[in-house]
Structures are given as C-alpha cells and as structure tokens.
Amino acid sequence: MNGRCPQTILTDLDPGLKDAIRSEYPGTKHVIPPWNILYKVPSWFSLPVGPRYAEFKSVFDALIQIENTEEFELQWRDMISVFGLGSDKHMDLLYSVRASWAQSYVRGYFLAQMATITYSKSIDAFLKGIFAAQTCLRSFFEQVGISANIQHQANQETHYMHLKTCIPVEEHARSILTPFAFNALQQELLLAMQYAASEMANGSYIVRHFKSMDGERLVIWLAEEEQIHCSCKEFESSGILCRHALRVFIIKNYFQLPDKYYLSRWRRECSLLIDDDHNNQGTDGEWFQECQSLAETLFSESSITKERSDYARIQLTKELTRILNEVRNLPDTDGVLMNMTVSPTG
Numbered sequence: 001m002n003g004r005c006p007q008t009i010l011t012d013l014d015p016g017l018k019d020a021i022r023s024e025y026p027g028t029k030h031v032i033p034p035w036n037i038l039y040k041v042p043s044w045f046s047l048p049v050g051p052r053y054a055e056f057k058s059v060f061d062a063l064i065q066i067e068n069t070e071e072f073e074l075q076w077r078d079m080i081s082v083f084g085l086g087s088d089k090h091m092d093l094l095y096s097v098r099a100s101w102a103q104s105y106v107r108g109y110f111l112a113q114m115a116t117i118t119y120s121k122s123i124d125a126f127l128k129g130i131f132a133a134q135t136c137l138r139s140f141f142e143q144v145g146i147s148a149n150i151q152h153q154a155n156q157e158t159h160y161m162h163l164k165t166c167i168p169v170e171e172h173a174r175s176i177l178t179p180f181a182f183n184a185l186q187q188e189l190l191l192a193m194q195y196a197a198s199e200m201a202n203g204s205y206i207v208r209h210f211k212s213m214d215g216e217r218l219v220i221w222l223a224e225e226e227q228i229h230c231s232c233k234e235f236e237s238s239g240i241l242c243r244h245a246l247r248v249f250i251i252k253n254y255f256q257l258p259d260k261y262y263l264s265r266w267r268r269e270c271s272l273l274i275d276d277d278h279n280n281q282g283t284d285g286e287w288f289q290e291c292q293s294l295a296e297t298l299f300s301e302s303s304i305t306k307e308r309s310d311y312a313r314i315q316l317t318k319e320l321t322r323i324l325n326e327v328r329n330l331p332d333t334d335g336v337l338m339n340m341t342v343s344p345t346g
Helices: 015-024 034-038 041-065 069-083 089-096 117-128 137-156 168-174 179-192 234-238 243-251 281-302 306-328
Strands: 008-010 029-031 195-199 205-209 217-222 227-230 272-274 342-344
Touching: 015 029, 034 041, 041 069, 137 306, 168 179, 168 243, 179 243, 195 243, 205 243, 217 243, 227 243, 281 306
Parallel strands: 008 029
Antiparallel strands: 195 205, 205 217, 217 227, 272 342
16 A cells, blocks of 8 residues: 555444554544444344334434434434433444444545445455355455455456446446446436536536425536535545536536546556566566466456356465465575565555
8 A cells, every 4th residue: 555544444333443543544534334333223222222112223224314413413312312222331332433433424434335235245245255264364365365356357358338328428437437336327327317406606506306305415516627516425435426416517518527537446447556666667567467367367267157167266276375385485585676566546
C-alpha cells in the first residue's frame, strides 16, 4: 500500500478492534456492517423484550436507516424507554460503537458496496473454496493472493453484457466498467427513469420518485467543473453514481459520463501496476506479465468443466506451494536489486 492507511476498514462487532484501529489507523474510518449487528439482535433481545420482540425488531431496523444523527439519537432514547432497555448491556455496547454502524454516522464513508449481506455471502463462498479450518495463516494469505489474481484476470476478459436501455451512457459504461460495476450502474440507470427532476433557481435539482413525494434528494450540479453531488451520498459510499445524479446527467443530454465518475477500482483495465522506479523494470515487468498471461489461460481452460476446475485447483495449490518452499530455501540476496512491488492505483 506504499505506506498508506486504508480509507475505511470493516470489522466484526468487537470493542477491542475499535480501540486497536483508533490507535494504529487514526485517520481510517471504522465500519461495522449492519448485517453483523442484525444477526445478533434475536439472541440478544428476544428474551429481554419478550412478546414485543417483533415490534422491537421493526423499530430497530428502521433506526439503522435513519440518516440524520439528531433524529437517530432521539429515536434511540425513545426505543430504550419504550422497551425498558436502559440497563441492558448489549444496548450499551451498541450505543458505544454507534458511530461505526448507524447509517446516520457512516453515510458517505467509502465502502465499495462491501457492507451488504450479498457481499458477505459471496466472500464466505470464496473463502470456503480455497482453504479449510486447518490452513495456517501464512498459507491462507498465499491462497487468497493466488485466487484473487486469477479472478482479477478473469474480470479483464470481455464479457458480453446486455444493454437494457437505449441510453448512450449505458453503452459507453459497458466498454469501461467491470461486469460487477456495470451491473450496479445499469440498475441505477433503470431506476433513474422512475424519477422526476425539478430545476431550482441556483441550478441545483430536486429529484423525486414519481410515486412518492417524500424521500426527495438534492442534486447539486456544478457545470464548469462537471461535478455532481447528491444528498444520498451513494457515489461517496460505493463509487457508483446514484439514480438521482444519473437522472440529472440524462436531462443535461450527456451521452457519456465524465471520466472522473469511473473509479479506477471499477474499470476493466488492470488496477495493479508494477512499480517502475528502477532500471530493471523491463525484465521484471515482462516476467510478471508472463505469469498473468499463464494464469489467465489456465483459468479459461479450467473453467470449462467442474472436473477441470477441481483438478487445476488441486494441482496449482500443490505446485505453487512446492515452488514457494524451494524459493524460500534459496539465498535472500545476491547483490542485484529486484523490485516487483505491486500496488493499487485507486
């Protein structure tokens, strides 16, 4: 990471982690995904609130989504009073870390859509496919790295993604974004058609759903800089433009989104670059590209059938582990400076 701390770190609900992150990464936003809170709620509160648990759960679910901090604090106090949870230890714990999980506090933190239950399930499936409970920590990180690189190469292949609108923005985005990011933007484009935008005197817009008069969003448009800001803060959170901002771009007759709204992490082109600070970059870079090419070919050939995939995974793990052990037994210096650092661009 070239000495950079992460913008945001997501963890389980653990007070110890909260203190450690504050100490080691003072500038990093700490987020506890809502699903990590919600799955604890039944075991923590079904007995204390008794037959009123369904009512409590409904109130708590709504509380998480409140966007205003003052409103959150007010509703929290009301909930504690109504359900008699003033001395409950779990309520005290949740309140002490509320700045890490309540929407009113974390809205606008960059999360890259990693705080959703869908993401959690996909990560669980990914990890279960590459290691077992007996895997040591070092091997775990090695296997994650190998698998992530193979999947990254697969994402660079051209996948045919169907267009669902006649909007030029969609077709242009398809040529730039990864399948995951394109699908997310495409869904927002489809929903944008259900919204009406009213221009204000200062050039900003009020955007509302055609069936609902509440939940309106303020979209600020800065024409000279081609900058757009929505009060929902979806772009700040996920790096994908929201339906409200897209509605304004459509009204403004944009056929392509400004380049700044295609984050590097969501682009098809490789987001991993080799540091080129040293003269031996040419040779090292060629070797790295050869490895990437082989990995891409292997993934393509082995993904045809489950038998191929299983065989490739077993043999690849075995051979790479063997090579890694042999490399570690070689001298760690020979007087020649090598620089194969791989770092993200965004």
